[in-house]
Amino acid sequence: MLVKMAAAGICGSDLHLLDAPGNVFPFDPPFTLGHENAGYVSRVGAGVTRFSEGEPVLAASTSSCGYCEQCRLGWDNYCLDSVSVESRMMTMRVRGIGFDGGLAEYVTVPERELVHLGTLSPSVAAPLADAGATSYHAVRTVLADLRPGATAVVIGAGGLGSYAIQYLRLLSPARVIAVDRSLARRNYVRELGADLTVAAGEKAREEILDVCNGAHAVLDFCGAEDTLKLAGDIVKPRGAVVVPGIAFGTLPFGWGGDSAQRPVQSVSGFYSQRSCRSGPAGRAGQDTGGCGCL
Numbered sequence: 011m012l013v014k015m016a017a018a019g020i021c022g023s024d025l026h027l028l029d030a031p032g033n034v035f036p037f038d039p040p041f042t043l044g045h046e047n048a049g050y051v052s053r054v055g056a057g058v059t060r061f062s063e064g065e066p067v068l069a070a071s072t073s074s075c076g077y078c079e080q081c082r083l084g085w086d087n088y089c090l091d092s093v094s095v096e097s098r099m100m101t102m103r104v105r106g107i108g109f110d111g112g113l114a115e116y117v118t119v120p121e122r123e124l125v126h127l128g129t130l131s132p133s134v135a136a137p138l139a140d141a142g143a144t145s146y147h148a149v150r151t152v153l154a155d156l157r158p159g160a161t162a163v164v165i166g167a168g169g170l171g172s173y174a175i176q177y178l179r180l181l182s183p184a185r186v187i188a189v190d191r192s193l194a195r196r197n198y199v200r201e202l203g204a205d206l207t208v209a210a211g212e213k214a215r216e217e218i219l220d221v222c223n224g225a226h227a228v229l230d231f232c233g234a235e236d237t238l239k240l241a242g243d244i245v246k247p248r249g250a251v252v253v254p255g256i257a258f259g260t261l262p263f264g265w266g267g268d269s270a271q272r273p274v275q276s277v278s279g280f281y282s283q284r285s286c287r288s289g290p291a292g293r294a295g296q297d298t299g300g301c302g303c304l
């Protein structure tokens with residue numbers, strides 16, 4: 011399908027890509043950036059049945075085979091065609107990260123990677139392809155743990171974090187705590203439904219544990235060393251840590267050393283709906299659906 015572009019979101023990952031040294035990513039430039047793409051169907055290819063010319067559409071940010079075990083389970087962002095146990099997430103195929111994306115007049119997209127927008131304007135909907143989908147997947151991972159009385163903590167109240175806060179508000183009965191350095195962002199997400207906001211920093215752990223006996227779910231949209239430490243410190247035994255943020259921090263996980271103190275049942279991360287459960291206590295994981303951008 012040929013799509014005439016109407017809007018392409020720019021996210022933090024694009025800026026990282028522009029500045030990244032040549033050997034960091036497993037794909038070679040040049041390619042056109044733009045992984046939050048929406049527009050209008052310009053030309054319909056042979057065999058296409060679900061779309062017609064002129065229709066507004068959103069392009070999935072990830073490209074997947076549609077046939078493998080992961081795709082058939084609806085986890086296209088872990089398509090085994092591009093993501094293996096060995097490669098982890100680094101070879102995931104994202105339109106605009108590794109092959110041509112939508113910062114162009116036109117983009118070609120397979121039929122199965124397009125979504126009908128109906129009455130939504132492409133220029134409004136474009137960020138849903140990544141920022142909206144990534145945060146949605148992250149929230150969906152933990153919904154079963156968020157019963158009435160539960161606490162969810164969102165670290166990083168930027169673009170993705172503010173989506174996550176809205177999803178949590180709409181989809182779960184949990185109390186939502188947002189952590190961010192910026193007072194303006196904290197005030198903004200209060201308007202979006204966060205019950206409590208906490209300034210990032212040394213006192214964040216104490217302030218959060220003052221109001222709850224550990225978080226049932228922590229969604230870290232930064233993924234830095236200090237934010238992951240906070241996530242590990244505040245997660246409740248059998249809680250979940252989800253890490254869409256890709257600031258290359260680490261969270262010790264398992265028995266021994268620092269991690270013996272960490273009550274984590276599962277951790278999931280970048281682009282992921284994967285979670286691993288272990289030990290007597292908590293959990294940590296990654297879940298996104300888009301580029302994993304901040």
Ligand SMILES: [Zn+2]
Nearest residue numbers: 075078081089
């Ligand atoms: Zn697949």
Ligand SMILES: [Zn+2]
Nearest residue numbers: 021140301303
């Ligand atoms: Zn992104």
